Amino acid sequence: MYKFLKITLGFVLFMFFNCKSAKTISSGDANYNLPTKQLIKENAKQAAVFNTLQSRLKITFTQKGKTQSHTVNFRAKKDEAIWINATFSVIRALVTPEKVSFYNKLDNTYFDGDYKYLSDLLGTTLDFNKVQNLLLGETLYAMNSGDYKASVDEGTYIVQPKNQRDLFEIFFLLNPSNFKVKSQQISQPREFRHLQIDYLSYQDVEKQIIPELIKVIAIEAAEETIVELEMKNVSLNEDLRFPFKIPSGFKEIQL
Template sequence: MKKNISSRLILLCLVVLCFACKAKKEAAPVLTTVPPEASNKTESIKAISENAFGFRTLSAKAKIDFKLNNTSNGANLNLRIRNDEVIWMSITAIAGIEVARVMVTPDSIKVYNRLQGEYLAKPFSFISRYSGRNVDFNTLQSLLLGNTIKGSVSQASEINWSGNQTVVKSSAKDLIYELIFNEHYKLIENRLRDSKGQQLNGKYSEFQAINGQNLPYSISLLSNAGNKNVRIDIKYSSVSVNEPVDFPFSVPKRFTVKD
């Protein structure tokens, strides 16, 4: 990873995960709408809910590739989550040297950059400068695990069936969703856009069983905003759930606090 990486670049990575993008409109898939008599909408919603990845704590190791326009940075990611409470990330260079550490809660975001000796602490609402006011902690957590975002699937949603795929279209809190699920009701594509045209496309594949549940080991998040093209690829190599985890975040006194 290049040594000129900054806390703002790390934050940008996080923001893109949260929905900071404006992408070209993609062609919609050809779908056949099945009447309610043939396919039960309520049962599909129930299956989607039951097949969401559930956990109390999660610990994972991954390789992450972040591409901004023609610049690419590869790194290793150590991820720890306490469901709905804390997301903790340690980012290391390929050589094994820790580059940065990130801790996110529903109320705050903290980042420190070892290479630059910088520390950034902001309320979670800081992300809204880049992503929109409707982005919250749950959005980020769901995108990292391939779960649906709260409010994106309900009885008010439009549901279509095509072969072995289920497509859900809905809107909530100024966000418009198009979600595609496989035959096991696992999310394989998640398209979001807001009323201003900002859009994010997440793709999920290479599912593996963890404690009887399926988790995508390959995640690709695509966006472009103006003249910025962003892609984040995450490849999990190991995942464990419901084991004790801690979230160390001690900032050295020599670090400079950034605005």
């Protein structure tokens, strides 16, 4: 479970950064009458469009009744890089489409590798786009209207594959007012695993809809890990740097 905890943090840790006020998105008029094809189109229209993003990211981590909170600098370049830096550069991470890298000055260790471990852990291919989508409030898997069906339950659209697999179940919950993702849930019933990402609120930043509060719940057997993310002072399209160099003498982590 320790490794699962670290990777869940990895999902969360490799992401977000600094500057500008934003307005929390409030619910508008609900529309429950869209066919699946139109619903998926409306969701796609809401995807945030930007080149770079910067924010302060507060991470609250809870497991076995113990909670820790940290605030870090987060930067991202759309489709290219995700960068995170803790105070005094004690921990720094860089995620690209090619690999995941981070180092920790507290114990002089580093990791520099691919997404294979994350993919094996969740039982599905994980890549840069899925990590990016998780943080931006987009579905981890592309919704194709020919393969998905939609229904309404308790005031929320539920979108799921027409044919769910026995070993792997996917559910996307969409807001009927703005068609953004309210929650995405991936289950592996036979493995007693469940990953749930809830988007508790969104914010309007320069006319782009960006997550404000995200709650990640990872369950394996009887153990539950909760990671809450709060994105503050978000700014878009600034000229950003993504410095990263593993210090000499650090010991490589073998996952």
